[in-house]
Amino acid sequence: xxxxxxxxxxxxxxxxxxxxxxxxxxxxxxxxxxxxxxxxxxxxxxxxxxxxxxxxxxxxxxxxxxxxxxxxxxxxxxxxxxxxxxxxxxxxxxxxxxxxxxxxxxxxxxxxxxxxxxxxxxxxxxxxxxxxxxxxxxxxxxxxxxxxxxxxxxxxxxxxxxxxxxxxxxxxxxxxxxxxxxxxxxxxxxxxxxxxxxxxxxxxxxxxxxxxxxxxxxxxxxxxxxxxxxxxxxxxxxxxxxxxxxxxxxxxxxxxxxxxxxxxxxxxxxxxxxxxxxxxxxxxxxxxxxxxxxxxxxx
Amino acid sequence: xxxxxxxxxxxxxxxxxxxxxxxxxxxxxxxxxxxxxxxxxxxxxxxxxxxxxxxxxxxxxxxxxxxxxxxxxxxxxxxxxxxxxxxxxxxxxxxxxxxxxxxxxxxxxxxxxxxxxxxxxxxxxxxxxxxxxxxxxxxxxxxxxxxxxxxxxxxxxxxxxxxxxxxxxxxxxxxxxxxxxxxxxxxxxxxxxxxxxxxxxxxxxxxxxxxxxxxxxxxxxxxxxxxxxxxxxxxxxxxxxxxxxxxxxxxxxxxxxxxxxxxxxxxxxxxxxxxxxxxxxxxxxxxxxxxxxxxxxxxxxxxxxxxxxxxxxxxxxxxxxxxxxxxxxxxxxxxxxxxxxxxxxxxxxxxxxxxxxxxxxxxxxxxxxxxxx
Ligand SMILES: Nc1ncnc2c1ncn2[C@@H]1O[C@H](COP(=O)(O)OP(=O)(O)OP(=O)(O)O)[C@@H](O)[C@H]1O
Ligand SMILES: [Mg+2]
Numbered sequence: 001x002x003x004x005x006x007x008x009x010x011x012x013x014x015x016x017x018x019x020x021x022x023x024x025x026x027x028x029x030x031x032x033x034x035x036x037x038x039x040x041x042x043x044x045x046x047x048x049x050x051x052x053x054x055x056x057x058x059x060x061x062x063x064x065x066x067x068x069x070x071x072x073x074x075x076x077x078x079x080x081x082x083x084x085x086x087x088x089x090x091x092x093x094x095x096x097x098x099x100x101x102x103x104x105x106x107x108x109x110x111x112x113x114x115x116x117x118x119x120x121x122x123x124x125x126x127x128x129x130x131x132x133x134x135x136x137x138x139x140x141x142x143x144x145x146x147x148x149x150x151x152x153x154x155x156x157x158x159x160x161x162x163x164x165x166x167x168x169x170x171x172x173x174x175x176x177x178x179x180x181x182x183x184x185x186x187x188x189x190x191x192x193x194x195x196x197x198x199x200x201x202x203x204x205x206x207x208x209x210x211x212x213x214x215x216x217x218x219x220x221x222x223x224x225x226x227x228x229x230x231x232x233x234x235x236x237x238x239x240x241x242x243x244x245x246x247x248x249x250x251x252x253x254x255x256x257x258x259x260x261x262x263x264x265x266x267x268x269x270x271x272x273x274x275x276x277x278x279x280x281x282x283x284x285x286x287x288x289x290x291x292x293x294x295x296x297x298x299x
Numbered sequence: 300x301x302x303x304x305x306x307x308x309x310x311x312x313x314x315x316x317x318x319x320x321x322x323x324x325x326x327x328x329x330x331x332x333x334x335x336x337x338x339x340x341x342x343x344x345x346x347x348x349x350x351x352x353x354x355x356x357x358x359x360x361x362x363x364x365x366x367x368x369x370x371x372x373x374x375x376x377x378x379x380x381x382x383x384x385x386x387x388x389x390x391x392x393x394x395x396x397x398x399x400x401x402x403x404x405x406x407x408x409x410x411x412x413x414x415x416x417x418x419x420x421x422x423x424x425x426x427x428x429x430x431x432x433x434x435x436x437x438x439x440x441x442x443x444x445x446x447x448x449x450x451x452x453x454x455x456x457x458x459x460x461x462x463x464x465x466x467x468x469x470x471x472x473x474x475x476x477x478x479x480x481x482x483x484x485x486x487x488x489x490x491x492x493x494x495x496x497x498x499x500x501x502x503x504x505x506x507x508x509x510x511x512x513x514x515x516x517x518x519x520x521x522x523x524x525x526x527x528x529x530x531x532x533x534x535x536x537x538x539x540x541x542x543x544x545x546x547x548x549x550x551x552x553x554x555x556x557x558x559x560x561x562x563x564x565x566x567x568x569x570x571x572x573x574x575x576x577x578x579x580x581x582x583x584x585x586x587x588x589x590x591x592x593x594x595x596x597x598x599x600x601x602x603x604x605x606x607x608x609x610x611x612x613x614x615x616x617x618x619x620x621x622x623x624x625x626x627x628x629x630x631x632x633x634x635x636x637x638x639x640x641x642x643x644x645x646x647x648x649x650x651x652x653x654x655x656x657x658x659x660x661x662x663x664x665x666x667x668x669x670x671x672x
Contacts, residue, residue, distance in 0.1 A: 201398040203385040205412030
C-alpha cells in the first residue's frame with residue numbers, strides 16, 4: 001500500500017539514514033549490553049555458568065525469571081548501605097568540585113582572551129597521563145611513609161604519621177582530583193559566553209559586584225552548573241578504581257561490591273542485579289535533569 | 300514636571316551634568332575621546348551624534364561609570380563623580396542591546412534596581428505597576444524578555460532605566476535594533492515618556508533624524524571631539540564646518556573665492572556660478588570658502604532666472620522619487636553634480652522635468668551658508 005511504501009522510502013532516504021546512524025550505535029553499544037545485563041540479573045548460577053532464561057526442552061519456550069538476586073539486594077542491608085554511601089560520596093565529590101571548580105572556571109573565563117587557550121590546555125594536561133598512574137601517584141603521596149607524612153615528620157610538625165590512606169579523606173582527594181576537570185570544562189564553556197553587559201546593567205541599577213555575582217552570574221550559569229554536576233555525579237557513583245586504590249575496605253562504594261560479585265564470588269546474576277539497580281540510581285537524576293531542561297526551554 | 304525643551308533654554312538653566320576636558324585613551328594608544336567639555340541642563344534631552352567609532356559610546360560609558368576618564372572630570376549636580384563606581388551613581392542607562400536579564404520576568408527586570416535600593420515591597424509593586432502602565436506593558440508583566448517583540452523589549456529596557464527615577468538617563472542608540480517604521484513612531488513615544496517622567500537625558504545616536512526629532516540640543520562628534528554643539532535647527536541651518544554640513548542631512552558644497560566682502564552681503568565666485576549671500580560673513584576678499592546649499596532650498600525651472608547671481612544650469616541625469624518629495628540630480632556644465640529636492644505638492648510631477656532635460660537651478664540669497672575651508 002502507498003503508506004507502507006512511503007514508510008520504507010522514508011526510512012532509506014538520506015535524512016533518515018543520517019539520523020539512524022547514532023541510533024544504530026546507541027542500540028549496539030548501550031541498549032543491547034544493558035538488556036544482556038538485565039537478562040543475566042534475572043537468571044541464576046548453574047555451576048560456573050549462567051542458567052538459560054528460556055528453556056526449550058519441552059518443545060516450546062518456557063520463560064523463567066529469577067528475582068532472587070534482587071530480593072537479596074533489598075534484604076541485605078549492606079547493599080543498601082553501600083548504595084547510600086556511594087551516593088553520599090558522589091554528592092560530596094560533586095559539591096567539592098563545584099566549590100573549587102566554579103571560581104576556577106570563572107577566572108578562566110574572565111582572564112585575557114589570549115591566555116584562555118593555554119589555561120584550557122593546563123586543565124586538560126592531566127588527561128595526557130594514564131588515569132591509573134595518577135591515582136597511584138596519590139598513593140605515594142598519602143601513604144603513612146609517603147611523601148607528605150615524611151616531609152611533615154622531617155620538619156618536626158608531627159611525630160607519628162597521619163593516617164590518610166584508605167580513609168574517606170584519601171577517597172575524596174582522589175575523586176575530586178580526577179573529576180574536577182569535568183566540572184570546570186562545562187562551567188567554563190558556559191561562563192565564557194556570559195554577556196558582560198548583564199553585569200554592567202546590574203551595576204548600573206545599583207548592584208555591587210558581589211551581589212551581581214549571586215543575582216546574575218550564578219543564575220545565568222545554571223545550565224553549566226547542572227551539566228558539570230551531572231558529569232561528576234554520574235561516573236563517581238559507580239567509580240571502582242579510586243575506591244579500590246585509595247579508599248580501602250573501610251569506604252563503601254558500589255563499584256567495588258560489583259567487582260567482588262563478579263570476580264571473587266563469581267556470582268554473575270548478583271553482580272548484574274547490583275549493576276541494574278545502579279543504572280536506575282543514575283537514571284533518576286538524569287531524568288530529573290532532562291525534565292528541568294525541558295521545562296526551562298518550554299518557559 | 301513635564302517641560303517642553305524650548306522652555307528650558309531660558310536665561311539661567313540649571314546645569315545638571317558638567318563634563319570637563321575629558322579624554323579617554325584605550326590601551327595607551329587609541330584616543331577615543333579627545334578633550335571634550337559639555338554641560339547638560341536639567342530637563343534637557345541632549346544628543347551625541349556622530350559616525351561609527353567617533354567615541355559616542357565611550358563618552359556615555361564614562362558618564363555611566365563603566366570607563367574612567369584618562370584625563371578630566373565629570374560632575375553631576377555639583378558633585379565630582381569621576382571615580383564613583385556605576386552602582387553608586389544616580390544615573391541609569393538604557394543599553395543599546397537592552398541587556399534585559401534573561402532569567403527574570405519583565406516585572407522582576409523593572410523591580411531589579413528598586414530592590415537593590417531596599418525599597419519597601421509595597422512601594423516597589425506600586426512603582427513597577429506605574430512603569431508597566433507607562434510603557435503599556437501591563438499584559439506582559441510575567442513574560443520573560445525573549446517572549447517579547449523588539450519594540451516591547453525596548454520599552455521594558457526604557458522603563459527599567461527610568462524606574463529608579465535617576466537624575467540622569469543615558470540612552471545608547473535606544474532605537475538601533477528597530478526597523479525604520481517602528482523607529483519613527485517610537486521616537487516620539489520615547490520623548491513623551493521621558494518628558495512625562497521629567498528626567499534629564501543624554502542620547503547617543505548615529506541617526507541625524509533621530510537626534511533632530513528627539514533632542515533639544517545636539518553635539519556633533521567626530522574622531523573623539525565635538526565639531527559643533529547647538530539646537531537642532533541651528534546645527535542644520537548654520538553648520539560651522541563642512542563636516543557638520545555633510546553629516547547633518549544632504550548638502551551641496553560649492554568651492555569658491557570671496558569676491559566682494561561687504562557688511563550686508565558677500566559674493567562668492569565659483570566655477571559654476573556666482574553666489575550672492577545676503578548677509579555678512581567673517582572673511583576677507585580673496586579667501587577660499589565653501590558654500591553649502593541644502594537640496595530643499597534649490598528651485599528648478601526650465602526658464603532662465605533673472606539676474607546674474609544664484610543660479611546655474613545643467614542636465615537632469617537622475618530623478619529619485621520619494622513619495623512626498625523628489626530629488627533631481629543635475630549635472631552642471633562644469634561636471635559637478637548637485638541635488639535639488641522638490642516637494643510633490645500636486646499629483647502631477649511638480650516641475651515637469653524629465654531625464655535629459657536642461658534645467659535651471661536657482662535659490663534665494665539667504666539659502667546658503669559660507670564655510671571656511
Ligand atoms: N574597550 C576598548 N578598547 C580599545 N579600544 C576601544 C574600546 N572601546 C572602544 N574603543 C575604540 O574607541 C573608539 C570609539 O569607540 P566608541 O565605541 O566610543 O564609538 P561609537 O561612537 O560609539 O561608535 P558606534 O556608533 O559604532 O557605536 C573606536 O575607535 C573604538 O575602536
Ligand atoms: Mg556605540
